[in-house]
Amino acid sequence: MTRWGMAIDTDRCTGCGACAVACHAENNIQTVGEVEAARGRAMHWMRIERYYEGVFPDVKVRFQPVLCQQCGHAPCEPVCPVYATYRTPEGLNAMVYARCIGTRYCANNCPYTTRYFNWFAPEFDAPLERQLNPSVSVRPAGVMEKCTFCVQRIQDAQEVAAQEEREVRDGEIKTACSQSCPAQAITFGDLDDPESLVALLARTERTTHLLEDLSTEPSVIYLRGGR
């Protein structure tokens, strides 16, 4: 079986945020503007959390890229009254926009707060819409959205592999964030393939998960920093 997963090396990550902008470009994420952003409605499927430790001059900064953890045991799934979010056979936490009726229960129940609600119909000042990725739906008002692990890229790579009558190779699929990362901090791949780089990284002693004690079984692995 395939179980898609991601390893993020927090010792490589510098917090530059290129991943977050790459995600906007790839996934047609709308910007909401100053007023709505002030109401907490900005949508960042991928965000960089910044933590301070200590007081001046002994301040340490930690950056942590946070995206949907694609939980194996996802708190968002059982609360959806219309089954718009569920676990796919390949280990993705799917979000079916066409099914979503906008109760926002899932967002309330996500301990990582990585689900974002479309409060408004998306607007792209012409001709900005020419940049929109045709492989990704533009979500209408009233539906929830979140990181998909760039499912369109996964499917495209699977399709190419199928046409060439072979398996998808490790490293062939790069999510937008992982492709862009100047520090190569983000590795994407199949956790069920013991030979894959992501599975290798998952086996190191630096491995940790976000909010591990909640038993959400995230598919995103953080590699602890050395600082």
Add this chain to the structure above:
Amino acid sequence: MALVMVGCSDELPPPPPQPIAFSHSVHIENEIECTRCHEGVETQAQAGLPAMAACASCHRRQAADHPEVVKFMEQYANGNGEPMVWRKVHVIPTSAMVHFKHSPHVRAGVDCATCHGDVGSMTVAQQVVDVANMGWCLDCHREQDASIDCMTCHH
């Protein structure tokens, strides 16, 4: 195959207006393969349409006096590079947020006619199957043991 005939064609939308009265049947009668014009259907999400130059390369000689061909050649020669805008006959509404790919269906051996009807016998392409009906897709996906995971199509 009885599934194909869900609903009778009268309930389906009429064929949309097109820039010229193109006849599929005439082209099929002349033994032109679907894939000759609908390039990429085996490898891409979209089944393409050829550029006007491709049509013109044959029609300089073939049926050059047919009124629709004359109309086309006129546009090709004097249209100032303006593109031709055809309208899709089979449209899945955007609100469904479906990303349909032709290539896996062709690879799975699904005949074009399964979804598009017997275009070869149509003078004007029109919908015979309600492609916007998800139940119809799923019936086939179940029958063929293809993915019925929502995210396969909806993302």
Add this chain to the structure above:
Amino acid sequence: MRRRDFVKATSVAAGATLLEGCGSPEEQFIVQRVRQTPELPGESGWRFSVCRQCAAGCGIVVRVVDGDAKKIEGNQAHPVNKGGVCALGHSLLQELYNPDRILQAQRSSGNRGSGAFEAVAWDDAIAQVVSAIGAVPADRIAIVASDRSGLTGALWRRFAAALGAPAPAFLEAPELEVERRAAQLALGTTDLPYFDIANADCVLSIGAPILDPGRSQVHFTRAFADMRRARPTRRGRFIQAEARMSLTAANADVWLPVRPGTEGVLARAIAGHILASGSVPADAARRYRVLFPGDAPSTADAATQCDVPEERIVAVAEELRTAERGLVIGGGSAAAHSNGLANVAAALGLNVLLGNLGRVGGVFAPASLGLTRTVEPSNPADSPIAELAARLRGESGEPVELLIVADADPVHALPAGWGIREAIGRVQTVIVLSSFRDDTALQANLILPLATELERFEAYESPTSAGVAALGLAEAVVEPMGDGQHPADILLAVARALPESVASRFTWASYEALVRARVGEDLARMPGSAGATASAYLSAAIDRGGIFGDAAAMSAPSGPTGAAPELPGALSEGGPEYAFGLLPFASVKNGDGRGANRPWLQEHPDPLSTVMWGSWVELSPADAAELGIHDGDRVRVESQTGSVETHAVIDPAVRPGVVSMPLGHGYADNGRYAQGRGANVMALVGAGRVDGTTASAWAATRVRITRVGEGTMVRFGRRYEGGEPELIPVGWAPQQTSQLVQIRGARV
């Protein structure tokens, strides 16, 4: 109506053009006359290009579908970025498709500076430039350009020389004159050296904000990450000595928040400690004394001057001395004080002591393909931008009657103390090459728009950041949106229309022709060209995104060439009533301002302050408490030069006595996303210069801060509310409640 009749009716109606406009775009299938792209309709094509959003010049790959650019990714083969892309690079698409982009030439149609413009035909605009040049004496022309080290820069030098006008001035972002001069003194290189960070074990950066945007964020970020984690056996360490908690300092293992302007003292004291240890070879010590003949300050002195505990200075010096490959880099705000040259020379000089010249994990001489060689005049001296400012102000040199500004925004980017904004209004004719109504274009009589790098043939040689020569080379990847062209092509069009004496020196049909000719002439010197014809070599280069040098050709710098200035104390502008040192910086949000008109970047939170959609000033909690300022308040920031209003961010990582503000905000226009948003920090910066250079001492301005009132500030993160910030180990996120506050910004 029966179906068949309906079809008939519409075919007749559509008859004339065959263009039936009805139906939403999703329901249409647009068929071109001839196929425009090698791809099928709906199929993705990937094309190489060169990112020109900052001076680094990363190689990019652009996804194109049906003629539209969809996504920027990194070219893995390009030695500068090796596949990475930064936030600004991605947003290039929002420059290409920006709703407020200027697509046609425009001329001022009201009072200059009023923002009233009218469209003018391209050929008329070129003719207007030609007649403007003909109408003034050549020595009253001034040219401001970008791409100082590249072919476009060389063309501007040639152009000025052909006209008999003063040499062009180049606006760099960031200004690197001090770093170059220091490298020449301390290492003997003609340009910025290459620092092999990836292979070092311990890197001390004295002020150089290498992980922040500016010099080559993507290259240095990769090098930094590889230094840390690419080698299984050891993890490199990074030490940042900088007054501000920059993105670079935030990633350091050790941060030394030195008092601004004392960075050189720190470097000299470390050198003294290393020399005293007796571990430095006699030759290295001798060479170092060429640079600094005098005695180094003691670590105790340095501790007092830098306001950093002595044991920390000693620990850093020891770590550097004992590391197998210790490396020192310098620049940034350390270079931007009156004593900046000494500061950076002291930093770079440490490499001489550590035996780093030409060593793996050390310092290398810059590499270049030398394509500008026969394009520019034999003695390519530039007018310092400060000298140009003085000319504009009428204080020295010939007055300026015609100002040509190419792909630069000096009114926005230069210190207000230089008076460009006021002086430009007195120049008779101002011609600006720009795609947006930035602060300089607003003052123009005539605006000639530029094509983005995706719409034009591009050739750009990265300055030395990659260690090897790297010329990005690419055809246009999308059809142009408007009339805009490459600045070099605009220059060539103007030159061709000028009298024979000028025109005859610009015989290239286009920038592309120039690049092809130059590569052809120097084919034997090009890497990997053995046995290839020029055209085959160029095609192969375009197919991989450029011409990239060989790492085997890297060479050692020669070493110190003369004595560095002794270390005077840093002078600052502003008396005791100005209590704070002001440190302007480039945030990944905006870069130097290019990002201000792009919604992705406006809504992108700054990594440290987490502010979106606006500018801010970072204050320490202690200073804020004393001034009665709360997080998010509107505050007035005043210097001797100017005054702006912005929002306060109370940040526990700010050194007391220092405040910092991001560059690239506060545009009068520049498009709907940038217009009137935030404040321009350069409006505060005074006229001071770095001693021994012509560069601005942009970190030497002092300011005072007063509270104006409550404000609303858009932030992605939680505000700091005093006390010790929570300690949150990696792998353990905070409790859900606080996390919600942090993410949703509910308290804003």
